[in-house]
Amino acid sequence: MGYDGAMSTIEAVDLFYLRMPVVEDIADNSQDSLLVRLAGGGAVGWGECDAAPLVSIASFLAPMSHAACRPIADSVLGQRLAEPADIERINRLVRANSLDLLQTSHTLAGIDMAMWDLLGRRLGEPVWRLLGQDRAYPKTPYASQLFGDDPAETLAKGRAQREQGFRAVKFGWGPYGKGGVDDDAAQIAAAREGLGADGILLVDAGTVWVDDLAAAGARLAALRQHHATWLEEPFVSGALEPYKRLAVAAGEVRIAGGEGAHDFHMARQMIDHAGLGFVQIDAGRMGVTDARRVAIYAAEQGVAYVNHTFNSHIALSASLQPFAGHAGDELCEYPVEARALAREITATHIERGGDGRIAVPDGPGLGIEMDPAAIRRYLQDIEITVGGETLYRTPAL
Amino acid sequence: MGYDGAMSTIEAVDLFYLRMPVVEDIADNSQDSLLVRLAGGGAVGWGECDAAPLVSIASFLAPMSHAACRPIADSVLGQRLAEPADIERINRLVRANSLDLLQTSHTLAGIDMAMWDLLGRRLGEPVWRLLGQDRAYPKTPYASQLFGDDPAETLAKGRAQREQGFRAVKFGWGPYGKGGVDDDAAQIAAAREGLGADGILLVDAGTVWVDDLAAAGARLAALRQHHATWLEEPFVSGALEPYKRLAVAAGEVRIAGGEGAHDFHMARQMIDHAGLGFVQIDAGRMGVTDARRVAIYAAEQGVAYVNHTFNSHIALSASLQPFAGHAGDELCEYPVEARALAREITATHIERGGDGRIAVPDGPGLGIEMDPAAIRRYLQDIEITVGGETLYRTPAL
Numbered sequence: 001m002g003y004d005g006a007m008s009t010i011e012a013v014d015l016f017y018l019r020m021p022v023v024e025d026i027a028d029n030s031q032d033s034l035l036v037r038l039a040g041g042g043a044v045g046w047g048e049c050d051a052a053p054l055v056s057i058a059s060f061l062a063p064m065s066h067a068a069c070r071p072i073a074d075s076v077l078g079q080r081l082a083e084p085a086d087i088e089r090i091n092r093l094v095r096a097n098s099l100d101l102l103q104t105s106h107t108l109a110g111i112d113m114a115m116w117d118l119l120g121r122r123l124g125e126p127v128w129r130l131l132g133q134d135r136a137y138p139k140t141p142y143a144s145q146l147f148g149d150d151p152a153e154t155l156a157k158g159r160a161q162r163e164q165g166f167r168a169v170k171f172g173w174g175p176y177g178k179g180g181v182d183d184d185a186a187q188i189a190a191a192r193e194g195l196g197a198d199g200i201l202l203v204d205a206g207t208v209w210v211d212d213l214a215a216a217g218a219r220l221a222a223l224r225q226h227h228a229t230w231l232e233e234p235f236v237s238g239a240l241e242p243y244k245r246l247a248v249a250a251g252e253v254r255i256a257g258g259e260g261a262h263d264f265h266m267a268r269q270m271i272d273h274a275g276l277g278f279v280q281i282d283a284g285r286m287g288v289t290d291a292r293r294v295a296i297y298a299a300e301q302g303v304a305y306v307n308h309t310f311n312s313h314i315a316l317s318a319s320l321q322p323f324a325g326h327a328g329d330e331l332c333e334y335p336v337e338a339r340a341l342a343r344e345i346t347a348t349h350i351e352r353g354g355d356g357r358i359a360v361p362d363g364p365g366l367g368i369e370m371d372p373a374a375i376r377r378y379l380q381d382i383e384i385t386v387g388g389e390t391l392y393r394t395p396a397l
Numbered sequence: 398m399g400y401d402g403a404m405s406t407i408e409a410v411d412l413f414y415l416r417m418p419v420v421e422d423i424a425d426n427s428q429d430s431l432l433v434r435l436a437g438g439g440a441v442g443w444g445e446c447d448a449a450p451l452v453s454i455a456s457f458l459a460p461m462s463h464a465a466c467r468p469i470a471d472s473v474l475g476q477r478l479a480e481p482a483d484i485e486r487i488n489r490l491v492r493a494n495s496l497d498l499l500q501t502s503h504t505l506a507g508i509d510m511a512m513w514d515l516l517g518r519r520l521g522e523p524v525w526r527l528l529g530q531d532r533a534y535p536k537t538p539y540a541s542q543l544f545g546d547d548p549a550e551t552l553a554k555g556r557a558q559r560e561q562g563f564r565a566v567k568f569g570w571g572p573y574g575k576g577g578v579d580d581d582a583a584q585i586a587a588a589r590e591g592l593g594a595d596g597i598l599l600v601d602a603g604t605v606w607v608d609d610l611a612a613a614g615a616r617l618a619a620l621r622q623h624h625a626t627w628l629e630e631p632f633v634s635g636a637l638e639p640y641k642r643l644a645v646a647a648g649e650v651r652i653a654g655g656e657g658a659h660d661f662h663m664a665r666q667m668i669d670h671a672g673l674g675f676v677q678i679d680a681g682r683m684g685v686t687d688a689r690r691v692a693i694y695a696a697e698q699g700v701a702y703v704n705h706t707f708n709s710h711i712a713l714s715a716s717l718q719p720f721a722g723h724a725g726d727e728l729c730e731y732p733v734e735a736r737a738l739a740r741e742i743t744a745t746h747i748e749r750g751g752d753g754r755i756a757v758p759d760g761p762g763l764g765i766e767m768d769p770a771a772i773r774r775y776l777q778d779i780e781i782t783v784g785g786e787t788l789y790r791t792p793a794l
Contacts, residue, residue, distance in 0.1 A: 017783075019460065027464045029497070052462050052498045054783065058455035059500070063416065065449050067424045067570075068603070092607070099604060099633070100426070101449045102659060102682075103456070103500040173464075206465070207496060210489070211662070236496070238662025241669070262499060265608070265635025269666060272638070285499075383782045386414075386451065 008041035008082045008122065013073065013111065014395040015060060017053035018378035020341050027146060027173035027206060029310035030335060030342035035375065036110035038118050040081055045118025046370050048315040049110035050284030051103070056110075057382065059103040061391045069100040072107050084130050087115045091289045095263070105262035105286055112287030113318040113366065120365030127318070127366055131292045133325025136360040140168060141334030141352060142202055144310065147174035151190035158194020161336065165356050168331060169195055172204025172232065177219070185222035192226040200331075204232040207260075211239040216246050223253045230278055232256040237266065240273040247275025254278060258294075259308040262286050267294040271303050280333070282308040283319040291322040295329075305329045312342040313349050317366040320350075324360040334358065344374035372397050405438035405479045405519065410470065410508065411792040412457060414450035415775035417738050424543060424570035424603060426707035427732060427739035432772065433507040435515050437478055442515025443767050445712040446507030447681030448500070453507070454779065456500040458788045466497040469504050481527050484512045488686045492660070502659035502683055509684030510715040510763065517762030524715070524763055528689050530722025533757035538731030538749060539565035539599055541707065544573050548587035555591020558733065562753050565728060566592055569601025569629065574616070582619035589623040597728075601629040604657075608636040613643050620650045627675055629653040634663065637670040644672025651675060655691075656705035659683050664691040668700050677730070679705040680716040688719040692726075702726045709739040710746050714763040717747075721757040731755065741771035769794050 016035040023031045034053035038045045049056050064070045075093040080086050091112060098104040116127045128136050143166040148154035154171060161169045171191050176184055188203065195201055203223060209215040216234040223231055231253055235242050237260030247255045254277025261267035262285050270276055271294075279298050283291045285308075298305045305326060307319035316334070323329045335342070343349075347369040350358050361367025376397055384392040416429040431450035435442045446453050461467045472490040477483050488509060495501040513524045525533050540563040545551035551568060558566045568588050573581055585600065592598055600620060606612040613631040620628055628650055632639050634657030644652045651674025658664035659682050667673055668691075676695050680688045682705075695702045702723060704716035713731070720726045732739070740746075744766040747755050758764025773794055781789040 023461055023463070025461070025464050029463050029466070032460075032462045050497070052456065052459045052466050052500075054459040054781070054788075055452060055455040055498060055500050058452040059449065062449045062451035063429075064420050064422070065429045066420070066426050067422050069426070069449050095633075096604070096607070099657075100447070101452060102503045103449075103452050106499045207493070210493070236492075236660075236662060238660060238666060240662070240666055260496075263633075263635060265633060265637070269635060269637055269670070273666070273670060381782075381784055383780070384451070385778075385780045387778055391451075 008080065010038060010040045010076055010079050010081050012039040013076055015057050016375060016394070016397070017057060017380040017382055018341055018345065018375060019380050020339050020378065028337065028339065030338040033311060033341060033345065034110060036114045038111070038114040040118060041122060043118050043122045045114040045121060045365060046314055047110040047113025047117060047318065048284055048311050049106055050282050050311055050315065051106035054382065055103050056107040057392055058384065059101055059107045063386060065100070068097065070097045072098050072104060072111070076111055081115060081119060084119070087112065087119065087289055090115065091287065109284050109287040112289050113283060116288050116321070117365035124364050126362045126364065127288065127321040128324035128360055131321060136324035136362060137327045138357040138359050139320065139332035140330050140356070141332050141358050142166065142168035142170050142200065143336040144170045144333045145337045147171045147176050147187055149175060151186045154187050155190040155194040158191050162195055162199060165352065167356060168200035168202065170202035170204055170333070173206040177205050177208030181218045184219050188222045188226045188228065201226065201228045202230050202232065203228050205234045207233045207236045209234050211235050211242045213242040213245055217249055220250055220253060224251065228253050230254045230256040232280065233259065237261055237270065240269060243270070243274035256280055256306070259285070264290040264293040268297055271298055271301050276303055278304045278306050280306045280308040281322070283322065284311055284315045288318050288321055295323040295326060299326060306331050307333050309333050310335050313346045314366060314368045314370065316350055317361050317368045320360045321366070332358070341378045345371055345378070347371040405477065407435060407437045407473055407476050407478050409436040410473055412454050413772060413791070413794070414454060414777040414779055415738055415742065415772060416777050417736050417775065425734065425736065427735040430709060430738060430742065431507060433511045435508070435511040437515060438519055440515055440519045442511040442518060442762060443711055444507040444510025444514060444715065445681055445708050446503055447679055447708055447712065448503035451779065452500050453504040454789055455781065456498055456504045460783060462497070465494065467494045469495050469501060469508070473508055478512060478516060481516070484509065484516065484686055487512065488684065506681050506684040509686050510680060513685050513718070514762035521761050523759045523761065524685065524718040525721035525757055528718060533721035533759060534724045535754040535756050536717065536729035537565060537727050537753070538729050538755050539563065539567050539597065540733040541567045541730045542734045544568045544571035544584055546572060548583045551584050552587040552591040555588050559592055559596060562749065564753060565597035565599065567599035567601055567730070570603040574602050574605030578615045581616050585619045585623045585625065598623060598625045599627050599629065600625050602631045604630050604633045606631050608632050608639045610639040610642055614646055617647055617650060621648065625650050627651045627653040629677065630656065634658055634667065637666060640667070640671035653677055653703070656682070661687040661690040665694055668695055668698050673700055675701045675703050677703045677705040678719070680719065681708055681712045685715055685718055692720040692723060696723060704729050706730050707732050710743045711763060711765045711767065713747055714758050714765050717757045718763070729755070738775045742768055742775070744768040
């Protein structure tokens with residue numbers, strides 16, 4: 001690919017905080033959104049952070065604390081953006097200049113998506129190709145949803161997804177791991193019954209046991225009995241030692257995790273030391289650039305790569321790009337319970353084809369068109385002032 | 398120790414953003430501050446986050462995104478705080494309820510400090526004792542400062558600290574690692590000359606090589622030649638593999654790192670997999686509670702524990718508490734170039750005694766009195782509104 005030498009810089013970065021009128025106390029990340037719009041060289045790119053929006057907005061514009069704790073804006077605005085190497089350079093710059101600002105990765109993630117989208121649109125190429133992949137293989141989406149409040153509801157939710165044509169279904173969070181071992185076993189049995197014997201059953205514990213190996217280990221028998229393909233996030237991401245021990249004990253049930261990784265290195269640690277069968281990467285938390293590095297490393301190490309996505313279809317597209325060319329990494333997370341906000345803000349949706357699989361978009365950039373009218377419906381009015389100076393006010397769409 | 402059963406809850410948490418009139422583009426964390434004041438049961442406790450203040454304020458009050466991405470305030474206000482186990486419980490609660498809010502640890506750190514201070518004041522005990530230690534051993538402070546812009550300035554800075562009576566001096570950041578290998582060698586030679594042959598020379602690369610093993614390895618010869626005790630943060634905290642390889646190559650120069658760890662698990666990963674000789678923990682980034690867990694684990698693993706501190710003396714005191722009882726961990730970081738803000742906001746200072754060592758405060762709590770008039774001089778007026786509702790306005794002191 002040749003890149004023209006025309007001067008292309010990032011001229012504007014706008015952040016938009018969207019929110020459902022009612023946000024429920026459940027583990028559903030689609031209830032709000034932080035969208036990033038990037039403009040430069042006559043084109044526009046979009047991204048979405050999986051992040052607390054107000055906190056990420058603050059990280060973008062917070063006054064400098066010191067040389068390694070700068071507002072993210074300083075390392076993005078005015079930067080040259082003409083080829084993939086520029087995006088990698090800007091990532092390094094942001095991570096160095098905002099090293100001591102913990103929120104950085106979650107904010108950078110959406111900006112990084114938007115940079116790839118913008119560059120792809122300008123060059124007329126899908127992002128997966130700019131990432132060095134020759135083709136994009138279709139993926140088998142797993143319907144990603146929360147456990148029911150009781151086994152009966154879980155059974156019904158499993159059946160419903162099979163009726164919708166999903167071969168693979170994930171149940172997560174909710175009551176799982178919070179009651180007794182028998183309660184959890186009943187949930188798993190119900191999930192399997194709902195799915196049928198041939199469904200791919202995936203279980204997400206949502207870090208409920210933190211680092212308690214015994215608590216997680218007590219759930220393995222039911223997972224094995226009902227042929228769960230993976231147990232996801234038994235522990236917080238950093239708890240490598242309990243992860244590894246559980247993986248040994250789990251046998252044919254593979255351990256999945258990694259959504260808490262917010263850069264390549266954290267994901268690599270899990271691949272190297274946590275005994276993962278599947279590494280799950282959220283491009284809305286570490287960016288497409290680092291996610292691509294993880295996908296390459298995971299393939300080298302024989303660990304399957306799966307996206308983690310619980311937001312809109314701009315984030316879903318971005319999350320598919322880093323492993324689009326990996327035919328062997330066939331599963332992908334596909335949210336099926338997303339709120340109206342997450343469904344409506346994109347005009348384009350990634351839908352299943354007749355074979356039940358989804359195609360990674362092959363339009364320029366991320367291949368997704370946004371819906372400004374829908375975005376406006378959920379947009380929050382924010383104002384942040386420091387010492388009488390307004391640092392942020394919700395921008396015009 | 399007995400704890401009375403009197404109902405004691407956290408009634409108020411106030412965050413104060415302080416800032417120097419001019420913040421320079423250097424790696425000096427003392428140029429601003431986020432102070433935390435906690436009130437409950439008729440007592441007050443203070444803490445200090447090493448964090449971008451505006452971002453941490455946002456994390457305290459940001460509207461809930463979902464069940465695992467809540468404002469930190471929700472898990473702190475109104476909680477029972479009568480004994481150490483309550484602090485551990487609140488830490489777990491915050492980390493679970495704000496799991497997906499990346500800034501959480503840096504904000505929690507200052508709250509955690511303030512909880513220990515408050516509890517210690519109420520019980521009339523120093524924090525180190527509440528942490529299960531029988532006595533507090535004096536520490537040998539190393540003068541922590543930035544490299545000079547050139548070797549001549551570094552030499553002068555080394556001499557000045559020896560004249561001030563510091564036996565151990567650390568040089569960090571500035572030009573080190575950014576020019577050639579010879580330039581860096583000249584800096585190390587100058588530092589050694591300034592310190593004299595018997596001084597303890599510590600070198601801080603400030604993550605300048607990110608994960609580039611060869612770049613770091615090229616600096617080892619000069620560090621060995623001039624008998625540096627440690628090379629600190631050659632890489633970002635997550636780069637365990639390069640860390641470990643460098644540690645093998647470094648021989649008698651030990652590798653130090655860990656300030657980027659923002660919970661026990663991240664620090665443990667570095668102890669387990671990075672070949673560290675010294676693990677450096679910033680209580681203003683992970684809190685006293687997790688820092689204590691690290692100190693215990695490091696001692697078990699034969700890795701020396703050192704505080705990382707570049708803020709005021711409330712943070713310095715907090716950073717000393719977790720390893721006060723570890724006689725073998727003798728060195729401690731002691732900022733000598735702190736800005737007026739960081740010096741003035743506490744009325745109490747931790748000063749060296751006649752033997753050049755410092756004592757961990759043995760007054761109740763953190764043993765430090767604040768200076769409200771000084772705090773007021775640097776206090777920033779902040780206002781954050783979402784949808785017309787004011788979520789934060791700088792509180793009264």
